[in-house]
Amino acid sequence: MKLRVLVLGAGFGGLELTSILSEAIGDQLDLTLIDQHDSFYFGFSKLDVMFGRDKAEAVKIPYNKIIKPGVRFLQETILSVDPLSRKVITDNESYETDILVIALGADYDLGATPGLKETGHEFYSFEGAQQLRELIFGFSHGHAIIGVCSAPFKCPPAPSEAALLLHDYLLKKGVRGGCEISIVIPFGLPIPPSPDTSRALITAFAERNINFIPNRKVRSLDPVRRIAVLDDETELPFDLFLGIPKHCAPEVVLKCGIAENGWIPVDRKNLKTKFPNVYAIGDVTSVGTPKAGVFAEGAAKVAAASIIAEWKGNADHAAYNGAGSCYVEFGQDKVGRVDVDFFSGPKPMGYFIPPSEEQVRDKQFFGSSRRKRWFNI
Numbered sequence: 001m002k003l004r005v006l007v008l009g010a011g012f013g014g015l016e017l018t019s020i021l022s023e024a025i026g027d028q029l030d031l032t033l034i035d036q037h038d039s040f041y042f043g044f045s046k047l048d049v050m051f052g053r054d055k056a057e058a059v060k061i062p063y064n065k066i067i068k069p070g071v072r073f074l075q076e077t078i079l080s081v082d083p084l085s086r087k088v089i090t091d092n093e094s095y096e097t098d099i100l101v102i103a104l105g106a107d108y109d110l111g112a113t114p115g116l117k118e119t120g121h122e123f124y125s126f127e128g129a130q131q132l133r134e135l136i137f138g139f140s141h142g143h144a145i146i147g148v149c150s151a152p153f154k155c156p157p158a159p160s161e162a163a164l165l166l167h168d169y170l171l172k173k174g175v176r177g178g179c180e181i182s183i184v185i186p187f188g189l190p191i192p193p194s195p196d197t198s199r200a201l202i203t204a205f206a207e208r209n210i211n212f213i214p215n216r217k218v219r220s221l222d223p224v225r226r227i228a229v230l231d232d233e234t235e236l237p238f239d240l241f242l243g244i245p246k247h248c249a250p251e252v253v254l255k256c257g258i259a260e261n262g263w264i265p266v267d268r269k270n271l272k273t274k275f276p277n278v279y280a281i282g283d284v285t286s287v288g289t290p291k292a293g294v295f296a297e298g299a300a301k302v303a304a305a306s307i308i309a310e311w312k313g314n315a316d317h318a319a320y321n322g323a324g325s326c327y328v329e330f331g332q333d334k335v336g337r338v339d340v341d342f343f344s345g346p347k348p349m350g351y352f353i354p355p356s357e358e359q360v361r362d363k364q365f366f367g368s369s370r371r372k373r374w375f376n377i
Helices: 012-028 045-050 126-138 158-173 195-207 251-255 293-311 357-375
Strands: 003-008 029-035 071-075 078-082 087-090 094-096 099-102 107-109 142-148 179-184 210-213 218-222 227-230 235-237 240-244 246-248 278-280 323-331 334-341 349-356
Touching: 003 012, 003 293, 012 029, 012 293, 012 357, 045 126, 045 158, 078 251, 126 240, 142 158, 142 218, 142 235, 158 179, 158 195, 158 210, 158 240, 158 323, 195 210, 195 323, 195 334, 195 349, 278 293, 293 323, 323 357, 334 357, 349 357
Parallel strands: 003 029, 003 099, 029 071, 099 278, 142 179, 142 240, 179 210
Antiparallel strands: 078 087, 087 094, 107 246, 218 227, 227 235, 323 334, 334 349
16 A cells, blocks of 8 residues: 655655655655645745846746656645645645645735835745846835844845845946945844854945844834834835745644644654644744755655654654754855754854855755756756
């Protein structure tokens, strides 16, 4: 009898788990991978699109490239999930499975920040990054704010990267002197687990005359006065607002009774939920790591190991260690890296590798190796 696995979401977590199970179980696997989109893209490619370094069609990888033993991909929209019976209904079919893996990521609630829809812009969705590409191209004078509206949010380095890349972009256009750039984040440091990375970013901000406003969130935007209001009532006038909107679990997850305090709780050792044979990995969980692809990938490895061990009648497997590496764009064609370990010690620890051209190549290999592994291209 084949092992039936249903994976909801084809991001870092869903793709890595699918690849591992296919390699380990092969023809004894009956895995269905469902995503509402027709293609995958790396999160960091949104910045490439936004600043004109790549075209949108060049960074997307069609899911129909997935050809693996025991695996089929379906582009469908998930309408309901019953975690107790492990039954999933989509806009096309209903499915029941032996193992259910929820890897649906996080959605964005633009309405949670008054004025954001009307007068601001976000760059965390692919569509938002595309729209900002045209706006940034036409921006030549005034105040640009990169503002975090709520936490937690995906890819903690992204706001800092956007500020530094915007500086480079405006400098190359010859208009940086007429522009002011500010970054508003809810933490005391840009990357709290890594003081060294944070110091390097703060130094880079100072060198580029970027205003760093820590320990603050953007509470609302005034469309008439074009003012960003922070959570301490500070008002900042802006001409261009690049927002990081409030993140939330997908509505289908919130409605099915598996979430607590907005996210899915899991056993940190194996990524199991409180429902039998139901796992959750990646941004949709409250496991305690950043909402970033590399951590979803790490969680997928552990969840897959747990599934394989139980399938083979062996319950032993390594627990999730919460470790991962994030690349950080510093501008000037250089990339740094921070290696973070969240669970091994008494507190999260980060090791910083300074920006260099070598790390640019390392980041490129990171992307190409996963394209090869997940899509064989």
